[in-house]
Amino acid sequence: MARNCRFAVAVHIASLLATMEGQACTSEWIAGSVNTNPVVVRRLLSALAKAGLVSSTRGSAGGSVLARPADRISLLDIHRAVDEDDEPALHNQPPNPACPVGRNIQTVLLRVIERADAARDAVLSTTKLSEVVGALKAEA
DSSP states (O other): OOHHHHHHHHHHHHHHHHHTTTOOBOHHHHHHHHTSOHHHHHHHHHHHHHTTSEEEEOSTTOEEEESSOGGGOBHHHHHHHHHTTOOOOOOSSOOOTTSHHHHHHHHHHHHHHHHHHHHHHHHHHHOBHHHHHHHHHHHO
């Protein structure tokens, strides 16, 4: 799955688990809501479990539940669980060091990206999964 949608799908999964209020959900059932392959859901559930956000039980009666209440899970927790190695998107090839723009563009862009990441993290850290679930219920 592309990096840019892992977070959105992981929030979808966590929101779905939160609305089920402790009832274990199978990856096949979750995949039906996300409209994707259950393998994709299992990979994300694994990452969420590794971060301590989801608990899963294997077997025919198994499934996944949130490992803690939705008001104790921030969107930053979810982001870090599924995108922790997300590197900034810069040039595939080093720019021309003889060019005044090429020589400095990556340094300048990294500073901008760091500020943008800090702003994103500040918002995600103060937004709880329970707020997302509440907004979903209000939309219904």
